Amino acid sequence: MTESTGQGGRTVLETLERGQVCKGVVSSIERFGAFVDIGGFHGLVNTAELTWAHHFDAVSDIVAIGQEVTIVVLDVDVERERAAFSLKALYPDPLEEFARVQLGRVIPGRVERVVRIGAFVRVHENFAGLVPVHELAGRNADQPESVLHIDDEVLVEVAGINLHRRRILLSLRS
Known part of the structure; x- marks a missing residue:
């Protein structure tokens, strides 16, 4: 060191x-x-x-x-x-501030990556959250790529935040 x-x-x-x-x-x-x-x-x-x-x-x-x-x-x-x-x-952890202000709210985001388990949506300059594949199943989709595409603008609900693992769980809204 x-x-x-x-x-x-x-x-x-x-x-x-x-x-x-x-x-x-x-x-x-x-x-x-x-x-x-x-x-x-x-x-x-x-x-x-x-x-x-x-x-x-x-x-x-x-x-x-x-x-x-x-x-x-x-x-x-x-x-x-x-x-x-x-x-x-x-400096304060921006994820803690994000959690305090955004948890439970519906906010805009941009699809950053679409993967087998769902889609990662950028909801803040420093982090993105996951919209899991089961959130997309109700939209008649077998594959996440058939519902969301990179750079799509979407509305998501901030469903959960794990500060320790630094993960954000999102729910897709219409």
């Missing part, structure tokens, strides 16, 4: 605590995350901790080398000279 730690970096590491908020500078970018330098100590922000956005192509889409960032310390291992940091922990 670290690049390298000199004596000054080790001193910084020994002062870090879980939940602590610090400022640092992005020192390097890897495919699995970004290293952030805090006073000579380099800790890792794993890709899963960069942003709440569901999808991005590269770490460099989120941060740049030399960029000053504010992080939350997730974990510290002084013996192994490692620390895990998060950028997204500073």
Whole structure:
């Protein structure tokens, strides 16, 4: 979880605590995350901790080398000279807000993918939900592709949200 730690970096590491908020500078970018330098100590922000956005192509889409960032310390291992940091922990989870506002409501969406088990419909910039195949059965369809197509605009009811698994269950409306 670290690049390298000199004596000054080790001193910084020994002062870090879980939940602590610090400022640092992005020192390097890897495919699995970004290293952030805090006073000579380099800790890792794993890709899963960069942003709440569901999808991005590269770490460099989120941060740049030399960029000053504010992080939350997730974990510290002084013996192994490692620390895990998060950028997204500073911000509320957009799925929780979506659940609070949209659960049970009928909202517009756009069909993103049609698969054997149903159709994925984008209902927010960061996430899509599943309209299961049994929702389509009442529409005289043996195959989801015969009812919905990519880019179709549809109305869906937000039937359920699993915050832990980050899944949204949708019901197709007319």
